[in-house]
Amino acid sequence: xxxxxxxxxxxxxxxxxxxxxxxxxxxxxxxxxxxxxxxxxxxxxxxxxxxxxxxxxxxxxxxxxxxxxxxxxxxxxxxxxxxxxxxxxxxxxxxxxxxxxxxxxxxxxxxxxxxxxxxxxxxxxxxxxxxxxxxxxxxxxxxxxxxxxxxxxxxxxxxxxxxxxxxxxxxxxxxxxxxxxxxxxxxxxxxxxxxxxxxxxxxxxxxxxxxxxxxxxxxxxxxxxxxxxxxxxxxxxxxxxxxxxxxxxxxxxxxxxxxxxxxxxxxxxxxxxxxxxxxxxxxxxxxxxxxxxxxxxxxxxxxxxxxxxxxxxxxxxxxxxxxxxxxxxxxxxxxxxxxxxxxxxxxxxxxxxxxxxxxxxxxxxxxxxxxxxxxxxxxxxxxxxxxxxxxxxxxxxxxxxxxxxxxxxxxx
Amino acid sequence: xxxxxxxxxxxxxxxxxxxxxxxxxxxxxxxxxxxxxxxxxxxxxxxxxxxxxxxxxxxxxxxxxxxxxxxxxxxxxxxxxxxxxxxxxxxxxxxxxxxxxxxxxxxxxxxxxxxxxxxxxxxxxxxxxxxxxxxxxxxxxxxxxxxxxxxxxxxxxxxxxxxxxxxxxxxxxxxxxxxxxxxxxxxxxxxxxxxxxxxxxxxxxxxxxxxxxxxxxxxxxxxxxxxxxxxxxxxxxxxxxxxxxxxxxxxxxxxxxxxxxxxxxxxxxxxxxxxxxxxxxxxxxxxxxxxxxxxxxxxxxxxxxxxxxxxxxxxxxxxxxxxxxxxxxxxxxxxxxxxxxxxxxxxxxxxxxxxxxxxxxxxxxxxxxxxxxxxxxxxxxxxxxxxxxxxxxxxxxxxxxxxxxxxxxxxxxxxxxxxxxxxxxxxxxxxxxxxxxxxxxxxxxxxxxxxxxxxxxxxxxxxxxxxxxxxxxxxxxxxxxxxxxxxxxxxxxxxxxxxxxxxxxxxxxxxxxxxxxxxxxxxxxxxxx
Numbered sequence: 001x002x003x004x005x006x007x008x009x010x011x012x013x014x015x016x017x018x019x020x021x022x023x024x025x026x027x028x029x030x031x032x033x034x035x036x037x038x039x040x041x042x043x044x045x046x047x048x049x050x051x052x053x054x055x056x057x058x059x060x061x062x063x064x065x066x067x068x069x070x071x072x073x074x075x076x077x078x079x080x081x082x083x084x085x086x087x088x089x090x091x092x093x094x095x096x097x098x099x100x101x102x103x104x105x106x107x108x109x110x111x112x113x114x115x116x117x118x119x120x121x122x123x124x125x126x127x128x129x130x131x132x133x134x135x136x137x138x139x140x141x142x143x144x145x146x147x148x149x150x151x152x153x154x155x156x157x158x159x160x161x162x163x164x165x166x167x168x169x170x171x172x173x174x175x176x177x178x179x180x181x182x183x184x185x186x187x188x189x190x191x192x193x194x195x196x197x198x199x200x201x202x203x204x205x206x207x208x209x210x211x212x213x214x215x216x217x218x219x220x221x222x223x224x225x226x227x228x229x230x231x232x233x234x235x236x237x238x239x240x241x242x243x244x245x246x247x248x249x250x251x252x253x254x255x256x257x258x259x260x261x262x263x264x265x266x267x268x269x270x271x272x273x274x275x276x277x278x279x280x281x282x283x284x285x286x287x288x289x290x291x292x293x294x295x296x297x298x299x300x301x302x303x304x305x306x307x308x309x310x311x312x313x314x315x316x317x318x319x320x321x322x323x324x325x326x327x328x329x330x331x332x333x334x335x336x337x338x339x340x341x342x343x344x345x346x347x348x349x350x351x352x353x354x355x356x357x358x359x360x361x362x363x364x365x366x367x368x369x370x371x372x373x374x375x376x377x378x379x380x381x382x383x384x385x386x387x388x389x390x391x392x393x394x395x396x397x398x399x400x401x402x403x404x405x406x407x408x409x410x411x412x
Numbered sequence: 413x414x415x416x417x418x419x420x421x422x423x424x425x426x427x428x429x430x431x432x433x434x435x436x437x438x439x440x441x442x443x444x445x446x447x448x449x450x451x452x453x454x455x456x457x458x459x460x461x462x463x464x465x466x467x468x469x470x471x472x473x474x475x476x477x478x479x480x481x482x483x484x485x486x487x488x489x490x491x492x493x494x495x496x497x498x499x500x501x502x503x504x505x506x507x508x509x510x511x512x513x514x515x516x517x518x519x520x521x522x523x524x525x526x527x528x529x530x531x532x533x534x535x536x537x538x539x540x541x542x543x544x545x546x547x548x549x550x551x552x553x554x555x556x557x558x559x560x561x562x563x564x565x566x567x568x569x570x571x572x573x574x575x576x577x578x579x580x581x582x583x584x585x586x587x588x589x590x591x592x593x594x595x596x597x598x599x600x601x602x603x604x605x606x607x608x609x610x611x612x613x614x615x616x617x618x619x620x621x622x623x624x625x626x627x628x629x630x631x632x633x634x635x636x637x638x639x640x641x642x643x644x645x646x647x648x649x650x651x652x653x654x655x656x657x658x659x660x661x662x663x664x665x666x667x668x669x670x671x672x673x674x675x676x677x678x679x680x681x682x683x684x685x686x687x688x689x690x691x692x693x694x695x696x697x698x699x700x701x702x703x704x705x706x707x708x709x710x711x712x713x714x715x716x717x718x719x720x721x722x723x724x725x726x727x728x729x730x731x732x733x734x735x736x737x738x739x740x741x742x743x744x745x746x747x748x749x750x751x752x753x754x755x756x757x758x759x760x761x762x763x764x765x766x767x768x769x770x771x772x773x774x775x776x777x778x779x780x781x782x783x784x785x786x787x788x789x790x791x792x793x794x795x796x797x798x799x800x801x802x803x804x805x806x807x808x809x810x811x812x813x814x815x816x817x818x819x820x821x822x823x824x825x826x827x828x829x830x831x832x833x834x835x836x837x838x839x840x841x842x843x844x845x846x847x848x849x850x851x852x853x854x855x856x857x858x859x860x861x862x863x864x865x866x867x868x869x870x871x872x873x874x875x876x877x878x879x880x881x882x883x884x885x886x887x888x889x890x891x892x893x894x895x896x897x898x899x900x901x902x903x904x905x906x907x908x909x910x911x912x913x914x915x916x917x918x919x920x921x922x923x924x925x926x927x928x929x930x931x932x933x934x935x936x937x938x939x940x941x
Contacts (some may be wrong), residue, residue, distance in 0.1 A: 008524060028518030121521065124530035124537075141529050252540050254547075389669075 004089070005030050008056035009147035009207030013215075017225050026228065027119075029057040034227035039325040045224035046193050046234050046390070047356055050153035052214060053226045055192075057206075059121055060143045063114040067135035072114060073279050075129050077262055077287065078270040081277070085111045088173045088188045092262055092270070098286025099250035099259040101125070102243060104146055105199075107175045107188050115142070115201065117288070119243045128211075129282065147207040151214065152197030152234075155221040158263075158411045160198055162217035167198060172406040181213040192231060195237020196404040233327050236352045236361055239302055239397025241265060245329045246300065246349045246363050254399070266300045266397070298346055299371035301336075302354055302399055305360040305379060306391035311402070317384045323360075326353040334364050335378040335389060345370055345377060354399065362392065363397055368396070419425035419445045419674075421706040422694055423850055424681045424720065425875070425914065426656075427455020430710030431664035431675075432928030433913040435486050437674035437706075440936050445702065446668060447460065447694070449680035452658070453665050455710075455874050456881065457923055459658025464859045465811040469656035472881070473800060473818040474498070474769075476650040477924035478660075479554060485929075494654035496805050497643050500770030502612045504851040505774040508758040512611050512765055528607040538604045538614070541588045542639050543647035548585050552577075553640060554917040556581030556930050557892050560897040587638075593888060596624075598776050599633035608775040615779055616771050616796060619822060620879040621921065625742045625783030626776050628885050637886050637920065639937040650769070652802045657923060660812040684709075684720045685747075685909060689938065691909035695722075706909050706935060712883035713737050714854060714878055714918040715894035717905070726906050733897040737916075738890060741879030745865035746844040750815040753801065753829070754852035766804045772797040772851055782823055789829025791840050794847055796822045814860070818842055826867040826878040833868035840864060882921025883914050892918055903931035904938070909937055 006029045008014075014328045018032045022252055025031070031054065036042055045051040063072055072080040078091040092103040106116040115167050123141045151160060160167040166178035170189040177186050183206035189198035215224065222322055232242065241247060247260040262270060271287060314321040328351045336343040348364035362379060366395055373396045378389035419442075423434040428446030438444040442488040452458055456471040458550030473497055482491060500514035510525070513520045518534070524532035530776025559568035578586065591600055597618030601611040618631030620622070625631065643649035653660035665675055680697040684707055693703040701888045709716040717726060717734045753763060773779050773796035782792035798820040803809035812817045821844050828836065841864040849855045876883060884890055895901055904912050915921040 005519070025518060026517070027520050028516070121529075121533040121536075124533040127530065251537065254544065 003306065006207055008150070009202075009204040010054045010056065010211050012210055014054055014209045014225060018189070024228070026057040030411045031057060032225070033226040033229045035225045039233070042224055042230040043223060043233055043355065046153050046195060046226060046230060047156060047200040049153060049222035050155040050159050050218060050357065051224050051226035051230070052218070053150040053152065053228075054147070055146040055150050057147060058117045058119065058143075059141070060146055060201075061116045061118065061123060061394050062140045062142045063116065063126075063135040064112060064136060064406055066112075066131070067137035068112055068114060068353055070135050071126070071130045071133065071139070072106070073138050074133055074281055075126060077281055077283060079273065079277055080106065080108075080114070084109045085109075086175050088175050088190055090173075091375045092198075092267065094262065094283030094287070096251050096282055096286070097250075098261050098283040099253075099256075100247055100262060100265065105188070105190055107186065108165060109175060109186055114372060116369065117148070120136075120249055124394070132274060139265070146201045146317065147242060149200045149203055149211070150191050150193075150213065150216070151200060152191045152193040152195050152226070153405055154196055155223075155298045156195075158224055159214060159218045159221050160200075161409075170198070171408065177210075180210050183210050185210060192238070193234040193407060194235065194398050194400060195402060195408070196409075198226045209275065211268075212238050220298055229327055232350075233352050233354070235356065236327070236350055236363065237354055237400040238397065239363075239399060241300065241363065242329075242350065260300070261287065261290055261296065263287070263296045264298055264300060267353070268394055296368060298365040298367055299367050300363060301366050301371050302397040303362040303363070303379060304395045306393065307359055309391045310360055313381060313383050313388050313390050317386060323355075326360075328350070328352070332362065333380040335376055335380065336367060336370065337376055337391075348379060357400060366394070382402045414703045414704045415437065416693065419443050420704065421708060422447060422702055423706040423708045423710055423913070424659075424694060425455060426453035426607040426665075426675060426677070427710050427874070427914070427930075428457045428661050428664060428923050428925055429776070429914050429928035430455070430708070431661060431668055432482060432925040433710060433932050434487070434673045434675075435664065435668045435671055435709055436929060437669040437708075438668060438930030439486070439756075442706070443763075445704075446666070446673065446675045447679045447681050447696070448675065448677045449697075449704075449875065451677050453675060453677060454661030456870070456876065457657035457661045458627075459656035462863055463749050465610040465611060466563065466814070466816050466861065467656055467658075467809045468747045468749075468800065468816060469658065469818045470747065470863065471745060471870065472648045472657045472923055473652075473802070473820065474640075475653055475657065475923050476648070477625075477922040477926070478641070479924055479926050481554070481930060482925045482929055486664075486667045486671075488663055488667055491663045491670065492654070493660070493663050495643070495651040496649045496654065497649065498763070498800075499805070500768045501613070501771060502756075502765040502768070503771045503774070504756055505609045509609060509774075510756065510759070511613055513613075513850040516681075523728055524610060527609055528605070531607050531610045533603045534604040535610065539648070541584065542636070544582070544584065545589045545592065545636065546587050546640050546647055548581050548589065549640065552892070553750075553926060556903070556934055557895075557901050557918045559899060559902050562895045564932065571687030578638050587691075590633040592636040592886065595632045596627050596629050596630070597635045598626040600632060601626075601776070607755060608777070612773050612775050612779060613771060615776055616773055616798060619669075620798065620820070621727070621743050621781070621822075622885055622887075623742045623786065623823075623825070626779045628783070630885075633888055633891070634886050639922070640919075641922070644844040652800070652806060654806055654808070660923065681720065686721065686907050686908070686910065690904070690910055691907050706911065708911045708913050708931060708935065710914045712739070712914055713912070714877040714879070715875060715913050716914070716916070717896075721907065721910070730897055730900060730906065737884040737896055738887065739826070739878035739880040740885065741821045741826040741867035741870065741876070741881065743879070743881055744821045744865070744867060746793070746819045746821055746841050747863040748817040748819070748864070749810070749858050749861035750817055751860055752813065752858050753804070753815055754855050754858065755850070756852055761802060766801045768800065768894060770799045770801070772847060774798065786823030786825045789825060789827065791824040791836065792822065793827075793843065793873065795824070795844060797844060797847055799848070815919060819848070824867055826880075827872070833866040837864050837866055837869075840866060865903070882919075886920050891920060895920060903927075903934040
């Protein structure tokens, strides 16, 4: 017998649902890139009904004990002090040079206890920061103890409301402890789709019970299992960056060109109140210097391709412009428009042809003078095996931002 | 009287570096002859069918540092090059504890995390750091090092360039490099890891073939040296050559001949002939003479400077340096023909765990204790054993269903405090067998044949002084500027037309071919004037 990949606590439930028979590895766990032959079917479940994603392979850490808050104030670039109990925060952490290590969502589950997700292992890093500070706290890897389900889509509230009343009052980025079918769970109104949605932390031993409960009530709302590819198509529309694709973990980069600062990722909003707090967080000095001296090398922006040019690029050579279910994570070069031909300016890291928005979209890194909304650049495509450029415009992110994402669900 | 045979170049010693060197000289149009004392070329890289159907890699047994340029420049694929990647590493522990690392980073994470979650994270960090340091050093591995004492403008410029290069490295790379120079493997490992089995797996690279323990300062650099190689760009990864490392040297021999070079076996060289400070040829053990403009010694520095020439004809400081050059071989080989695969308790029937190194040495303390025996002048009662079973990947190594197991054993000091190696040989074999039995119960029942190679056997059979597998220790005092001696680190010798190209020159030991290639570059440069 050889070694086999690990499976998530939901595997027994999701395995029979994978119509494609195709699996991939996510942090060493089997996950479905898509369950149905039609990616669009899953995508539209996110945007029009409700979709359920198993995100259990994420690394999960619990910070508790008297020093937890102080340690997180040191580690996280965004002020955790602003995250009251019952709230969640999208955050990031940097190295001492102000380059991004990771991003993640942190839940202030109960006073003084925080749960954090991360795409890559970080326990040793967190504990090292704590050890260097000489601060006591329990930092525990609970990755295997919990599974996480992301319930996303306009009807996600209708689904969860059948199982618990506690989700209803949750505002965007609120957190509550509740139970589903007798199982204790933690629910946050968060997600990676830019839509109305919830993420549910479930003890691994309760995973199948909770899945079954959701599946039982979800039928009325066309609750559909969602693979990672439709998720990624949705996250691009939501302007959410993906580590390993749109940016790299500084710790494993070879050269600074591969590294990004939070400002270069477009997250300057995380530091708006920097002057008002005196947190000594890792990377602060470098980030302050970058803000002050305006030394960001680029900014990560959304690009929407000009439809006519996109279509012409293909129709000129006798092809149909590809639009159906395209999602790519390969680098595409971006050029400055002007006198000079092929005047390299930056690059796109993700590309999708949004079915809902009817336009091709990219996430790209551009020099600051090209990074303002409305600015025009050329994106390189390979059309009939030849390099071709197509006009693209910087658009504000997110590309798609439905009011339901943040709307009140309750009759508060 | 019959006139002597005449060649443009004679290479003394048909090990891998001698063959690489000869191939480059032949390629440059020189009429080249390789002289090998044994019946087979390859030096320490030979495969011998000691039992019908079983191919023993008597001495060296794996490839990683082979310079990829050599493959291209000598067209080795056409001559049969076939390096098979090792699929994984298995580190047995006690009480069914083990580490099994393979090709998938995430699976490896979870495997290490079984022992320590923090170590699993640290492992990637350390590997990345080591890869960065190795990448930084690689360009200098593939260059002729500058002569630190010549004062020649070219050398001064190179030294200046090196200084600027080092200063230009990223700070984290410079700091980690300095730690490898200053610290023992164990000191560095203590910083990254908490679990002993994990530490020991890494530490083994720091002691291979060297008279140092994981807590000796020298082990840092020895470790880094072993990470300078790669397999298809995977830093630090190793492979087997088809038919063992002897298969590789046969490929080199075919390249030499295809390029017009000649190879003569059973032709031991007695001495260099030189006249007025200039090499004119060699005298063979049978008294015959061969004339040559160029003589290149692929032997180790002691043979090159103290045996083939009269030391009195060399500068006294060079002789003193070579006399002080540390060989102090500490490694032995015990190789087995097996009727089947060993079984590890709890993983019975798993064949996949044997497709790479099987690293016996479960803790730093175990390795240190093994080294303490070495310091006391005896072989380790519980040795570190780096084994591999190439027949799991290469079916031609053993008859169907049977296997050949190579065991690299440490420590086995060349100088024993009591007794001698001819008397201790079988005791060493028994100790290795007992050690393997401890981790793989029932091992003894599988043995069809046992070959024991003591450091004395290494010296006697293939001429490596004191049995040192690297042709001299890979210590800081014996590398780069100092390999084999300051002022004589550019493949030249004080005798004009007499060169050195063995592992005792830069970049050093392991089957890299680097010394042979760089020596040829120097020789051809000197000929052009």
